[in-house]
Amino acid sequence: MSFEDLKKYQPAVVKLLDNSFKKDRLVPIYLFAGPRGTFKKDAARYLASLILCEISGACGQCNQCLKVANGTNPNLTIIKPAGEYIKKEQIIDLQNDFGLTSETKKIFIIYEADKLTSSSANSLLKFLEEMNENTYGVLITENANRILSTVKSRCQVINFAPINRLEILGDLEDRGINTEASHIIASLTYNIEEARRMTNDNMITKMIELAIDVTLSFEARDHNGILIMFTKGKFLIEERLKSYHMMFFDMLTAAQNDKIKILINQDVDLDKLVFCETLAKNRPSLKIEQEIAILELLLEFKERLTYNVNKDLLYAQLFTEIKRC
Known part of the structure; x- marks a missing residue:
């Protein structure tokens, strides 16, 4: 995973994470908020690579970075909604996995964190309050207003800007899509990945x-x-x-x-x-x-x-x- 799109379309986010890492100022919990297609998941994996990298931070070449990229790193846990919601049992499993004191750095990522139920959100809050020093987490959402305020207060919120339609237009034209089709597709979505899929x-x-x-x-x-x-x-x-x-x-x-x-x-x-x-x-x-x-x-x-x-x-x-x- 080269993170080229992330660096191109969300440079401010990458710069913030890089600077925080270099200055040893990463916070334990981040909330990545923004519209669909703004590379929030890529940014979460980038942060995981920064934290778990064996060499210099998100090198993309070491064993840890490669395992982050292919989803097999044992120190990275990703939680997704089980059906319509993220269930309390999923958070309890997370607590059990991350609860033991360890010198090994670990990170968890929760996709669609706005789908936490009240009980799972409260369980998450308890976990966040008791997190170990070497534990990091990222909550990802398209709607930060739906995140429990007490959970949000524990996070550093990073807002992801929508991708400019001119950038989507340029990306499509660079891929050989004719001018008018590029304009039409770019008018339909702010999601550059969705725009690319539309061309096919x-x-x-x-x-x-x-x-x-x-x-x-x-x-x-x-x-x-x-x-x-x-x-x-x-x-x-x-x-x-x-x-x-x-x-x-x-x-x-x-x-x-x-x-x-x-x-x-x-x-x-x-x-x-x-x-x-x-x-x-x-x-x-x-x-x-x-x-x-x-x-x-x-x-x-x-x-x-x-x-x-x-x-x-x-x-x-x-x-x-x-x-x-």
Whole structure:
């Protein structure tokens, strides 16, 4: 594990951990908080390598570092939710493993620490109060507000900043993804790892092509949109995973926002738009009031997706309503 992405996208976190390690000021317990995809788990493993390294701290080459990387280091314990929650029994097992006095440094990492139950959180608090000198821990969460305040008070909180979308865009383009697809995917997530996975998802590739055709059909003021959706877009209508439909609406919404930006400012930098290539060749032809009305419909129908709706009927109604704008 080279931690290249961690060092590139969270340099402030790496610097803080490095400086604390070099100055012998590491605290026993850290709380790593931030959105999904901000390399919190990588940072926790980096800290484990700093602490357990046989040479100079996270060398990446020694036996201890290699075992941290492949998840076999006996001095590193990782706890994940057992189902929906982290159970009290898991914390008791942790106490038993770490309870004995030892000169060997050990570290535990708790993923999704906000899923601690009240009983498991209280057991963890008791453990933190009685921790041995050579024991370290990291709690990881996307929602620090859900961590018991008494547990949080025992931790040094490190906040992980969201990855800038321009950085995601650059990463995708560096990987050979075409410009417009990179812009569209970067508009869908702040998670760079998720963005990379999307580039290999054939479903998303087809959705991007469909979104381009559909958004252009809005300008044509004919019935091609619904025909496109129920022929070329049949694969999506038949898709049961709601997340893909949500993502498709996000694409259409991004396109509408782009059109409105162009109508507000004819000199807008097209390279900064999500549908940069499509709208450079096909400027919006409707009035701004119509584009806004379509945007509002997209937002309304996306909200309907949160319920158990018939997808055929949903899309048919959407295109019927858009035709009236």
